[in-house]
Amino acid sequence: MNAPFVPPVCAEPPVKRGQREVFCGLTSIVWLHRKIQDAFFLVVGSRTCAHLIQSAAGVMIFAEPRFATAILEERDLAGLADIDEELDRAASRLLERRQDIKLLFLVASCPSEVIKIDLVRAAARLDKRLGANVRVLSYSGSGVETTFTQGEDSCLAALVPELPAEPASAAPSLLVVGALADVVEDQFARLFAELGLADVRFLPMRRAGAMPAVGPNTFVLLAQPFLAETARVLETRGAKRLDAPFPLGGEGTTLWLKAAADAFGVSSRRFEDVTAPGRARAETAVARHAPKLAGKRIFFFPDSQLEIPLARFLSRELGAQPIEVAQPYIHRGLLAEELALLPEGLRLSEGPDVETQLDRCRAERPDLTVCGLGLANPLEAEGLTTKWSIELLFTPIQGYEQAGDLAELFARPLVRRSRLEV
Amino acid sequence: MRLTLWTYEGPPHIGAMRVATAMRGLHYVLHAPQGDTYADLLFTMIERRGERPPVTYTTFQARDLGGDTAELFKTSARDAYERFQPQAMIVGASCTAELIQDDPGGLARALDLPIPVIALELPAYQKQENWGAAETFYRLVRGLSGQKRERASRARPIANLLGPTALGFRHRDDVVEVTKLLESLGVDIGVTAPLGATPADLTLLGEADFNVVLYPEVALPAARHLEKTHGQPFTKTVPIGVGATRDFIAEVAGLTGRGAEETGEASRLPWWSRSVDSTYLTGKRVFIFGDATHALAAERIAREELAFDVVGLGTYSREFARELRERAKAHGLEALISDDYLEVEAAIAAARPDLVLGTQMERHIAKRLRIPCAVISAPTHVQDFPARYSPQMGPEGANVIFDAWIHPLMMGLEEHLIAMFREDSEFHDAAGPSHLGAPQAAAPAAEVPSPPSGTSKPDAAAPIWRQDAEKELKKIPFFVRGKARNNTESFARARGLATITVETLYDAKAHYGR
Numbered sequence: 001m002n003a004p005f006v007p008p009v010c011a012e013p014p015v016k017r018g019q020r021e022v023f024c025g026l027t028s029i030v031w032l033h034r035k036i037q038d039a040f041f042l043v044v045g046s047r048t049c050a051h052l053i054q055s056a057a058g059v060m061i062f063a064e065p066r067f068a069t070a071i072l073e074e075r076d077l078a079g080l081a082d083i084d085e086e087l088d089r090a091a092s093r094l095l096e097r098r099q100d101i102k103l104l105f106l107v108a109s110c111p112s113e114v115i116k117i118d119l120v121r122a123a124a125r126l127d128k129r130l131g132a133n134v135r136v137l138s139y140s141g142s143g144v145e146t147t148f149t150q151g152e153d154s155c156l157a158a159l160v161p162e163l164p165a166e167p168a169s170a171a172p173s174l175l176v177v178g179a180l181a182d183v184v185e186d187q188f189a190r191l192f193a194e195l196g197l198a199d200v201r202f203l204p205m206r207r208a209g210a211m212p213a214v215g216p217n218t219f220v221l222l223a224q225p226f227l228a229e230t231a232r233v234l235e236t237r238g239a240k241r242l243d244a245p246f247p248l249g250g251e252g253t254t255l256w257l258k259a260a261a262d263a264f265g266v267s268s269r270r271f272e273d274v275t276a277p278g279r280a281r282a283e284t285a286v287a288r289h290a291p292k293l294a295g296k297r298i299f300f301f302p303d304s305q306l307e308i309p310l311a312r313f314l315s316r317e318l319g320a321q322p323i324e325v326a327q328p329y330i331h332r333g334l335l336a337e338e339l340a341l342l343p344e345g346l347r348l349s350e351g352p353d354v355e356t357q358l359d360r361c362r363a364e365r366p367d368l369t370v371c372g373l374g375l376a377n378p379l380e381a382e383g384l385t386t387k388w389s390i391e392l393l394f395t396p397i398q399g400y401e402q403a404g405d406l407a408e409l410f411a412r413p414l415v416r417r418s419r420l421e422v
Numbered sequence: 423m424r425l426t427l428w429t430y431e432g433p434p435h436i437g438a439m440r441v442a443t444a445m446r447g448l449h450y451v452l453h454a455p456q457g458d459t460y461a462d463l464l465f466t467m468i469e470r471r472g473e474r475p476p477v478t479y480t481t482f483q484a485r486d487l488g489g490d491t492a493e494l495f496k497t498s499a500r501d502a503y504e505r506f507q508p509q510a511m512i513v514g515a516s517c518t519a520e521l522i523q524d525d526p527g528g529l530a531r532a533l534d535l536p537i538p539v540i541a542l543e544l545p546a547y548q549k550q551e552n553w554g555a556a557e558t559f560y561r562l563v564r565g566l567s568g569q570k571r572e573r574a575s576r577a578r579p580i581a582n583l584l585g586p587t588a589l590g591f592r593h594r595d596d597v598v599e600v601t602k603l604l605e606s607l608g609v610d611i612g613v614t615a616p617l618g619a620t621p622a623d624l625t626l627l628g629e630a631d632f633n634v635v636l637y638p639e640v641a642l643p644a645a646r647h648l649e650k651t652h653g654q655p656f657t658k659t660v661p662i663g664v665g666a667t668r669d670f671i672a673e674v675a676g677l678t679g680r681g682a683e684e685t686g687e688a689s690r691l692p693w694w695s696r697s698v699d700s701t702y703l704t705g706k707r708v709f710i711f712g713d714a715t716h717a718l719a720a721e722r723i724a725r726e727e728l729a730f731d732v733v734g735l736g737t738y739s740r741e742f743a744r745e746l747r748e749r750a751k752a753h754g755l756e757a758l759i760s761d762d763y764l765e766v767e768a769a770i771a772a773a774r775p776d777l778v779l780g781t782q783m784e785r786h787i788a789k790r791l792r793i794p795c796a797v798i799s800a801p802t803h804v805q806d807f808p809a810r811y812s813p814q815m816g817p818e819g820a821n822v823i824f825d826a827w828i829h830p831l832m833m834g835l836e837e838h839l840i841a842m843f844r845e846d847s848e849f850h851d852a853a854g855p856s857h858l859g860a861p862q863a864a865a866p867a868a869e870v871p872s873p874p875s876g877t878s879k880p881d882a883a884a885p886i887w888r889q890d891a892e893k894e895l896k897k898i899p900f901f902v903r904g905k906a907r908n909n910t911e912s913f914a915r916a917r918g919l920a921t922i923t924v925e926t927l928y929d930a931k932a933h934y935g936r
Contacts, residue, residue, distance in 0.1 A: 019478055019481050020459070024455065024456060024458075046547065048433045048436075048546070055460055055464055090425045110518035113484070142455075143455040143456045143458065374460070374466055375474065
C-alpha cells in the first residue's frame, strides 16, 4: 500500500535492515477510544498487547476504559476452545457492563494474525447476533502489519464501508478525515462555515450513530498524514481526495484550508478575509518561540508519521534546521506537497535501523532530538535535548490557534535545558 | 480467552527484561515483532533509567513470516554480540515469536558465539511477568554459578542478596538498607543479583555462606537451586516491618551462629505507633492487595504494629496463594487470589475499608471510591521511584511505611479538632481550605461515593430520609458523613424500613459501631 520508493531528498547510502523501535497500531486505541465516545475496542491478543496499551496510555487514567484485551490462552492456541464461543462470552460480558456502547471493534493483534483468527468473519457473526443495537467491526492493529498511527488508518478504513452512501445528485460536501481533538474540530468547523462550506463532516465521528455519508460528491481532506488506506477506500466509494499539506503551523493550516476552499470555489478575497485573523494570531504565537528555535539542528527518529510535516513547520515557520527526518514508512503520494516544502540538504530515512540511526544522532549532536519514549531519557542522559513524540498525538496541535502551542512543545525542552543549573 | 481491562503483571518476557536490565554486561536478544519494543519505555520512563534496556528485538514483520524469520534472528543476535560485546547473552521469544517456533536457543547455539548463551523458555500464554523474572534468574544462576566449592571459614560470614530487579518496588533502596543491616550484624555481602551484577559476578555466588531472599517472587527458584547445588541455606523471612526485621535478624543469627544483637539504628515505628496521636489508628479497617511478599508483610504490620483491622487481603501472585489464604483465615476472611481488576474493585467496594493498601491499580479504585490509599507493591508508576531514599525493608523501611500509610489518613489531633469545631460557622464542608486564602466556597463534596460504573442497579426501594434525620446527619463530621449515610440506608433496607428517622440513624450507628 506504500507508494514505490523513490530516492530521498538527499541520497543516503542504502542502510542494512535492523531493529525498528516503534509502537504497533494497537497504540492508537489510546486516542481513538476517547474520540468515538460510544465505541469499545476489544483487542484479541496476548498479555503483551494488554500491557502495551496500558503502558502507552501512561497510567490507568480512566475509571473504566473503553478498551480491553481478550487474552489468548494455551487452550485457545491448542484449538481446545471454540474461538467464536470465547469471543461471544467476552463481548457479552463487556456489553452487559456497558450498555452505552454502540460500536464494538474487534482488533486483531500479532498473535491473532499469526494463528489466523478470522476476526472479519467473527465480527460479522457477532454483529448479526447482537442485533441493531450494537455494530461490530474489525480491523488490524497488529505490529506485524501496522506501525503506531497506522492503527488509526486501519480503524478508519474499517469504518468506510459502513458509511451511508450519498447519491451523485447530492450537493458537494467536505469530509475531514483523521482524529482531531474536539476543540480543534470545532475550530475548523467554524472556519469552513465562514468560508461558506455548507456541509462539512468529520471522520471519525464522535458517536457511532453519526456516521458521515459519502458519495461521488464528497471531497476528502486528510487531517493526518498517515491515512493512506482510509483515503484509498474512500476513493473506491467515489470520494475525491484533495491534495494538501497538513494543518500543522500557520502555513500548513492555510494551505490545508485553501485546498478545500479551492475545491468549493471560495473566492480568494473571502478566503483572505476569513483566514486573516487566525493567520495573524498563529504568526504572533509562533514568532514568540522563533528566537528559541531559529538555527537549531533537529533530528527526528521515526515514530508518529508526523515527522515530515513537523520538519516542514519547524524549518519554514521557526527557522530551525532539520538534519535527519525519519518516518516508520513514507507515503510519497500523500506527502507530495509536504516533501516539496522541505528544505534542501536534509536526510530522509524510512524505517531505519535504530542502532545505526543512534550512531548518526550521536555523531551529529543535534540541538533537539525528536524521538519515542524508549529513547528520550537515554539520549538526555548523554547530554542531548529531546522532545518525546507521543505527546504530539495526545495534544491538540493542528490549526491556527494551536500553532503557538506546537512551537512551544519544541521550544520547551530547549528552554528547560538552558534554565537548569543542576 | 480471558477478558482483561488492566493487568497487574506483564508477559513473562517483561520479567526477563527486568532481570537483564538490572544487570550489567548481559544482553537479551528477543525474537519479537516491532510493537514489543514498547517495553523499553517501562524502564526509561517509569524508572527514569538513563540507559536503554540491553535488549535487541528482531522486529519481524508480516512479510518476513513467509520468509526466513530464523535467519533474521541469527543476524540480530550476531549484530547484537558485535555491537554490545556482552559477557553473556540470554535469548528467547515473545508471545508472537513463540507461535512461529523458530527456537531462538538452537539458533543462537548454532552461531557459536564465544560467550555463554542461555536460552529462555517463557510460555507467554501460560505464565506472567514475575514467573518470567524468576525463571530467567534461575536459568542464569544455574548456567553461571558453577560447581560447589570449598568455603573457607571466615571471621565475617558472607551472604548474597537475591531478587532485586529493575522496575521493582523500592528494590534500589531495599538493597542499601538490607546491606547496612547485615553489615551491622557482622555479615559481609558477596553478590547482589540481579540488580547491579554482571554475569561474571554470578560465577561467584557459590563463595557465600548463605543467601538472603529479598523477593521470593523472583529469587526463590534460584535460591533453591543454590541450596541444592552449593549447599547454601537461604533466609525465609522478608524484613519488611519491625517484627519481620526482628525475625530476620534472628534468622540470620541462626545461620551464622552469632549473637543477634543489632547494632544499627532502631526504627521509630514502635514509638510513633504508641504515642497518643496514633490512638485514633486503632481498629482502622484496611484492605490489602499486592504481590504476595508485600501483601503478607502489610498484613503483619497492620495487625501487630498499627493495630488496624484487616478487612480484605489478597494477591495477584497465584504462586503464593496458599500462604495468603492461611493469613486471611486468621482474620476470618477469604483471601482474594485474582488478577482480575474488576473483581478486586468489587471486593474493595464491598469491604468499605478506611484505608486501601495496594498497587497503582488499587490507588485508582480507591480514588474513585474516595478512600485513602497508600501504594505498597508493584505494578509500579513513576511515583513509586522517589528521588529520596525510601526503602520498605529494615528499620528505615518501617519508618517509611509508617509515614506512607498514615499520611493519607486524618491525623489524630485533626480528627479531634474537627469533632470540636464541627458547628463552627467558618468550618464546614463547603468552606475551602484556609491555606488557599480568601473564604471562597469549595464545591460541596459529594457525600456518597459513586459506586463503580455498571455494577449498581437503580434501587427502587431506596429509603427516604425524614427531614429531622437529614438534619441530624448534617451534624456528623463531613468526612464520615457519606459513610454514615450509606450505613444507615443499608441498615434501613435490610430491615425493610421505607423511612429513615433520627431513631434509625442512631440504631444504625449502634449496629455498625465497634
